[in-house]
Amino acid sequence: DADVTQTPRNRITKTGKRIMLECSQTKGHDRMYWYRQDPGLGLRLIYYSFDVKDINKGEISDGYSVSRQAQAKFSLSLESAIPNQTALYFCATSGRSGSSYNEQFFGPGTRLTVL
């Protein structure tokens, strides 16, 4: 079974609709991240969370919100979707260890299309 799962894998929706993307992990990591990927723009951080009570905005948080329901679950919401939010969305996790520079483990991604 995959360590980081994302649902749905693909979603087509209409402008103005509320959308929730879900991420679950079985790695026991306390750090979770939401990224969006657009062609030529690399990976841009939307939100990140270091534990259930520690949620932080990334570089492109406008139009998005998140919920850390438990250590293993981190959801991303688009309150009112717009076409320029069409993108590939990745959830990632990292653990805490003696080193501060931990690798990130990515989910398979959610391809979202907003019409």
Next chain:
Amino acid sequence: GQQVMQIPQYQHVQEGEDFTTYCNSSTTLSNIQWYKQRPGGHPVFLIQLVKSGEVKKQKRLTFQFGEAKKNSSLHITATQTTDVGTYFCASYAGNNRKLIWGLGTSLAVNP
């Protein structure tokens, strides 16, 4: 804030040729990580460098971290079609809470 510039954006090579992607910063980096994303896939961690001048090898891949810790490179010797994908460098920002990503280098390999 900290930025990581990655070049080239794209590279096409013939199978068997070498390939190099470079990552540069105007500020000293505490660490550098490299990831590979296959077409249609998700980024996968390859390696992390932390020490000045560090060189690490993984089979045909050689990773270097500059002496001043402001640049890094990934070199692939004798590319194969399995090397196709986008290679990203990334570095944790000063507070070690989030990765700053390069825009990636997309590698295409002609068989």
